[in-house]
Amino acid sequence: MKHLLNEATQLLYLEGIDGSYIKEVEVNVVGYESGGYILDKTMMHYEGGGQPGDKGYLLTAEKKATVFNVKKKGSKVLHLSTDGNMSGRAKLVVNWERRYKIMKMHTLQHAISAFIFKEGSMTMKSEVFPGSGFIEVDRPLRKIPEGAYSIATEKRNVSRRFIDRKDLNPETLKRCNLEKLPKSVDRISIVEIEGMDICACAGTHLRNTGEIGEYWIRNTGRIIEFGLI
Ligand SMILES: [Zn+2]
16 A cells, blocks of 8 residues: 555555554655655654644664654655755654654544534534644534543544545545545545544544543533543
């Protein structure tokens, strides 16, 4: 499964649900431009879709270059680093502690959005950070649905699969804002929390909601805040 989403860089985190768990990988440094390294492949998520860019470093026997963010420019995935002297083979290492928190938050966001949807409120926008996040809804909720408090204890499996855009079923995916999908993407990543939620998403997620651990949710009207304890 190479070059998903028409990227010039192979996005390893999109390969099944296990792709999100890759902590380090051998890569080829293809180039350096606009302050960022271009690699043949990466497990680092680039900023976008309500999820921050990853941090980490590139390592060779002689050098270490810090990656302070990952951004996309055109079709290029740039691993931003102030040190542009690296080339050839290198090891790419993600800041796993930070990234794992983002995966917990992103999986939690999907599930909370699903419960909110059942109460009649659509998720218009969501953003997650390492340990906190928010969901903006189209109309305020009277209260957080009970089920939203037992997402982790339910220990639901999470999976990812790809389907052709022409085979998308808007009825199954009505919880998601499908209009946000970039027109250029013709293979769509579908993330499913067994029996709880199904949504199109190209972010990184957990294998099981049990990994989320303890969390809190706060209803402030149009904004639902949530975070890890
Ligand atoms: Zn997601």
